[in-house]
Amino acid sequence: xxxxxxxxxxxxxxxxxxxxxxxxxxxxxxxxxxxxxxxxxxxxxxxxxxxxxxxxxxxxxxxxxxxxxxxxxxxxxxxxxxxxxxxxxxxxxxxxxxxxxxxxxxxxxxxxxxxxxxxxxxxxxxxxxxxxxxxxxxxxxxxxxxxxxxxxxxxxxxxxxxxxxxxxxxxxxxxxxxxxxxxxxxxxxxxxxxxxxxxxxxxxxxxxxxxxxxxxxxxxxxxxxxxxxxxxxxxxxxxxxxxxxxxxxxxxxxxxxxxxxxxxxxxxxxxxxxxxxxxxxxxxxxxxxx
Amino acid sequence: xxxxxxxxxxxxxxxxxxxxxxxxxxxxxxxxxxxxxxxxxxxxxxxxxxxxxxxxxxxxxxxxxxxxxxxxxxxxxxxxxxxxxxxxxxxxxxxxxxxxxxxxxxxxxxxxxxxxxxxxxxxxxxxxxxxxxxxxxxxxxxxxxxxxxxxxxxxxxxxxx
Ligand code: FES
Ligand code: FES
Numbered sequence: 001x002x003x004x005x006x007x008x009x010x011x012x013x014x015x016x017x018x019x020x021x022x023x024x025x026x027x028x029x030x031x032x033x034x035x036x037x038x039x040x041x042x043x044x045x046x047x048x049x050x051x052x053x054x055x056x057x058x059x060x061x062x063x064x065x066x067x068x069x070x071x072x073x074x075x076x077x078x079x080x081x082x083x084x085x086x087x088x089x090x091x092x093x094x095x096x097x098x099x100x101x102x103x104x105x106x107x108x109x110x111x112x113x114x115x116x117x118x119x120x121x122x123x124x125x126x127x128x129x130x131x132x133x134x135x136x137x138x139x140x141x142x143x144x145x146x147x148x149x150x151x152x153x154x155x156x157x158x159x160x161x162x163x164x165x166x167x168x169x170x171x172x173x174x175x176x177x178x179x180x181x182x183x184x185x186x187x188x189x190x191x192x193x194x195x196x197x198x199x200x201x202x203x204x205x206x207x208x209x210x211x212x213x214x215x216x217x218x219x220x221x222x223x224x225x226x227x228x229x230x231x232x233x234x235x236x237x238x239x240x241x242x243x244x245x246x247x248x249x250x251x252x253x254x255x256x257x258x259x260x261x262x263x264x265x266x267x268x269x270x271x272x273x274x275x276x277x278x279x280x281x282x283x284x285x286x287x288x289x290x
Numbered sequence: 291x292x293x294x295x296x297x298x299x300x301x302x303x304x305x306x307x308x309x310x311x312x313x314x315x316x317x318x319x320x321x322x323x324x325x326x327x328x329x330x331x332x333x334x335x336x337x338x339x340x341x342x343x344x345x346x347x348x349x350x351x352x353x354x355x356x357x358x359x360x361x362x363x364x365x366x367x368x369x370x371x372x373x374x375x376x377x378x379x380x381x382x383x384x385x386x387x388x389x390x391x392x393x394x395x396x397x398x399x400x401x402x403x404x405x406x407x408x409x410x411x412x413x414x415x416x417x418x419x420x421x422x423x424x425x426x427x428x429x430x431x432x433x434x435x436x437x438x439x440x441x442x443x444x445x446x447x448x449x450x451x
Contacts (some may be wrong), residue, residue, distance in 0.1 A: 004313040007357075032354055035356075102350050102402070236377075
């Protein structure tokens with residue numbers, strides 16, 4: 001029997017208290033993964049803690065100290081937030097790629113991270129901008145980088161009584177921009193064959209002074225590719241540097257064969273997307289410097 | 291069986307209350323408890339959009355919303371689209387363009403299209419197709435639906451209610 005107990009607390013503390021109850025307790029935000037799971041494998045008894053009535057968890061705060069993105073803010077809110085698109089276009093692009101308008105209105109970036117699909121679009125985009133997860137639990141709060149938060153397909157660092165409260169991103173440095181590109185057979189309503197998130201910083205003469213490259217859907221979790229970033233730093237992002245970064249991504253990719261693509265295909269696409277995402281991020285960074 | 295919960299909400303402008311189990315979806319309660327069967331269910335996994343309703347003005351899949359979440363919200367369903375005998379311009383244009391065959395997807399498309407025109411009263415064909423990508427139709431091939439929505443947008447001239 002799919003018996004569910006439901007609670008809708010209005011503060012993080014109350015949510016933590018609700019999650020501390022006996023049995024399986026699950027935070028519930030947009031429900032676009034949880035409800036589908038419930039129907040395919042009806043749980044025995046579970047308590048669902050709806051976190052959408054907690055103001056701290058649905059807010060999006062963007063200011064000089066960076067971004068604090070509430071874990072229960074919907075992808076639609078993320079895509080409609082004007083300042084956010086200007087500041088982190090890659091992150092917004094990733095959030096916008098998730099599902100239909102109906103899904104966008106419910107699904108959350110926090111949920112995308114917690115669902116921990118290897119192909120989650122927002123995870124590489126978050127790694128590229130250096131995002132951290134703020135986790136609340138009975139003993140207070142702790143912060144872990146997004147890349148460490150996701151530990152495997154469908155698994156995260158979250159303990160039973162813990163809650164992902166928000167994602168925090170440091171402020172964007174000067175002449176810095178991000179980009180996220182995904183390859184999938186359909187442009188919309190599809191799952192990544194490969195995803196690539198990139199952030200680059202350019203000096204005033206166009207030299208790349210810092211970079212981050214992250215890949216999704218080519219391993220059990222999304223991951224950063226430091227070798228690709230190293231290939232870019234100190235260069236003018238010329239053809240040689242782009243090819244070296246692409247090669248580093250192909251080497252780092254560790255995909256599976258499945259109906260969406262073979263290992264060889266996914267490796268190749270990882271290189272192509274890395275190159276294109278670097279070029280897109282660089283053109284944005286250049287616009288920002290003018 | 292766990293106890294049912296009492297939910298108070300507004301559906302198509304009318305105060306409504308119902309009892310539901312916490313696991314029940316909004317589309318299930320609309321159809322089976324409130325007998326508002328205009329909202330359809332196809333997949334119950336968020337893929338087909340047949341269950342589309344507006345929740346506080348936002349387009350959502352009724353199958354992926356818990357009925358219990360409806361407390362203190364405003365819901366719009368297909369039953370609230372026409373005013374009495376007078377069809378909404380989108381409904382009228384769907385008829386004129388023969389934008390339905392079996393009709394099971396139609397309430398979902400109409401609600402989704404209504405949400406689109408409220409958000410963007412003058413969409414391009416591309417914008418219509420993008421917005422409606424969460425609604426599946428196995429009969430019409432979509433072209434007539436898209437034409438009907440574009441025609442309705444034109445005839446409404448920005449008056450999107
Ligand atoms: S029944 Fe809800 S999307 Fe198909
Ligand atoms: S008219 Fe039959 S599914 Fe659309």
